[in-house]
Amino acid sequence: MPDITHPHFRQVSMSTPEAVSTDLSNAVALHKAGRLEEARSAYEQILGISPELNEAEHGLALIALDLGQQDKAISLITNCISKDPANLSYRFSLGVTLLQAGKPKDAETQFRKLIEDAPRMIEPHLYLARTLKALNRWTEGLDVLTIASKQFPNHGDIWMEKGQAERTLLQHAEAEQSFLKALNIDESDPDTLNNLAVVVRAQNRFEEALGLYFKALEIAPDNPKVHGNLGNVLSEMGLAYDAEHHLRKAAHLQPNDISSLYNLAVFLTREERAEEAIDFFNKVIKINP
Template identity: 25%
Template sequence: MPRSATTPFKNRILQGAALAMIGLALAGCSTTKDKMTTGSIPASTRPVESMDVNEVRSATERAGQIYEKNPRDPVNGVYYATLLRSAGRDAQALAVMQQVAISNPNDRNVLAAYGKAQAAAGQLQQALDTIGRAQTPDRPDWKLVSAQGAILDQMGKPSEARARYRDALDIMPNEPSVLSNLGMSYVLTGDLRTAETYLRHAAGQPTADSRVRQNLALIVGLQGRFSEAEQIARRELSQQQADANVAYLRSMLSQQNSWQKLASKDGQQPNNTN
């Protein structure tokens, strides 16, 4: 896509999409489930992405207190960093993971979470190297392969990124998070129709979660089909979460000519259903 066609608004959308991809790619890599150490978080802790703002604040306070007592604990350290990132405190999350990684240099989950924190802080090449260290060639983890793809996408290397996604799909066919990342990769290069194809395939998988469907809602909305996007965004979410997501969609799509420009680049005429 020509550089001159890229608007500041579009840059914000695409940067946000790339960061969301990294988060989705590493979902499931960031907790150490096979061993719980003294003082670690309970195994029944709710996923961070399902918490509201108050729950995140409270959980962050508790995890921070545990971290102060034992900064070497890999389970709580990863959890604490995840909470910090969810609150937008990326620099602090990176500092936490640096300390945890020093104490657990061979823990794959720690390295994966460290790479995630580096990517969120904009240290993309370092993140790629860290996740590469977490990988084992004889038993590759598809989540890490997909995460490498997400980082390559943010580095502006879509061909390499998509190759990594397809490698991940060879290991885990029809995995919705990988299909979602592959679809979002096409968003980054302005191919919204191809992106929608992959996102619909991802959303149709039995194990697809709400983040995949929110990505689909974004792609549909960017093509001007806002009523359809709103219906997708409201599925399987609490009223509060749905209202927040729809408000975010509306704020993006209300920007002057934003989705029209994206749609025209994709060779489509927008359908204004606002």
């Protein structure tokens, strides 16, 4: 599925010829809905009429990126930039593509330049932090997010990324505050509740963590991460029957997820159910020899 937070899906250039503006809007809508083949055909038809229309070529680049064709995406985006060097959306797309293509240093350069040129554009801040994470430079990434959280205090994604960086750096109290900020912006996000529960649990507040996990499941009853984490907490609390239910639910919802299978195998080992545990360990090995 496409990243619908991308600026491409929020704007259609005012310079778009009126004759094709409706077609372009329709193509973007198809793309946003994940109907990639239809969107690609629509973008190509637009380029057949107006070959100079960069937005359509940019759309084709993003579809290539969605399909894992990074080299093709880089070529198309680079061509768009050559025709419109000041376009922030194209430059942002290049950074994202470089990151996905395994070129984080080049992506870092791109995102830093974007932040310098357009400091009020939120996406480069987020992606610079993610790029630094990919480079295992967590402290630098947290610094970027700390500054961004002051610039964009009402954006939950910033607080979520900040909390995740703090959690990785074992700054659990700080991470809790960041996740609470994100939760204040969107009280119904199960991922935020899940992340908050993880850091609350890390501070040995098990009952409070349970409440957060159950609240997340009220919103998203089939969220495998929540079931897995809840199962682990229940196991730590000695509530084996309930723990097994949630660990099995996580493994059922994600039958090829190594973490879910491994957690269930470890639980069964602790319960001295060796044969069952071995079955799940074998599934893990089959997925990742």
